[in-house]
Amino acid sequence: MSLFDWFANRRKSDASGKERQEREIADGLWSKCKVCGVLTYTKDLRANQLVCLECGHHMIVSSEQRVQQLIDPNTWASLDDELRPIDALKFRDRKSYSDRLRETQEKTGLADAVITGLGQLDGLPIALGVMDFRFMGGSMGSVVG
Numbered sequence: 001m002s003l004f005d006w007f008a009n010r011r012k013s014d015a016s017g018k019e020r021q022e023r024e025i026a027d028g029l030w031s032k033c034k035v036c037g038v039l040t041y042t043k044d045l046r047a048n049q050l051v052c053l054e055c056g057h058h059m060i061v062s063s064e065q066r067v068q069q070l071i072d073p074n075t076w077a078s079l080d081d082e083l084r085p086i087d088a089l090k091f092r093d094r095k096s097y098s099d100r101l102r103e104t105q106e107k108t109g110l111a112d113a114v115i116t117g118l119g120q121l122d123g124l125p126i127a128l129g130v131m132d133f134r135f136m137g138g139s140m141g142s143v144v145g
Contacts, residue, residue, distance in 0.1 A: 033057055063115045063132035070128065071119035078117040079127075085112050085141035099134065108134050112143040 031042045036055040045052070049069055050059040057118060061069070067076055091097040113135035118127055131138045 031059070033059075043135040060133070062134060063110070066130050067115070067117070067119070067128065070120065070121060071126075072123065075120040076117050077119065080116055080143075081111065081113065083143045085143045088142060089129065101141070104134075104136050108132070110135050112141060113138045114144045 029042060031045050032039050033052040033055060035057040036052060038052065040053055045059070050061050050065070051057070052057050052059070071086040085099065085101055087097045089097075098103050110132055114131050116127070116129045118125065120126065131144075
């Protein structure tokens with residue numbers, strides 16, 4: 001049983017037989033691996049590039065997190081932030097593509113599935129494009145293409 005499970009499941013009775021209220025773990029302080037269930041201090045998990053220290057499972061990493069992992073601090077400069085995808089084909093399945101775009105943009109805070117920019121990696125200048133699966137599974141729209 002992981003430490004997280006132990007905290008989540010414990011219910012002790014006091015002398016009167018009443019259940020004691022369970023303490024909550026601060027949100028975001030600890031992360032539980034979805035594969036092995038081990039509870040890890042989030043700061044340690046980030047230091048290990050969001051890879052579980054116990055089983056090696058790779059956690060979901062957003063495009064912003066990937067840029068932070070790769071690029072030297074304070075060197076990232078976004079490119080093409082003003083570009084927005086359009087629905088030139090007026091595609092529709094259960095709902096229109098335009099509605100899906102708008103909902104996904106609101107949910108993720110991203111304009112499209114890829115962020116691009118310039119930065120430095122170990123002091124060397126680089127250009128970087130990072131796909132973000134949270135944006136409609138990394139769908140290749142008009143801007144990404």
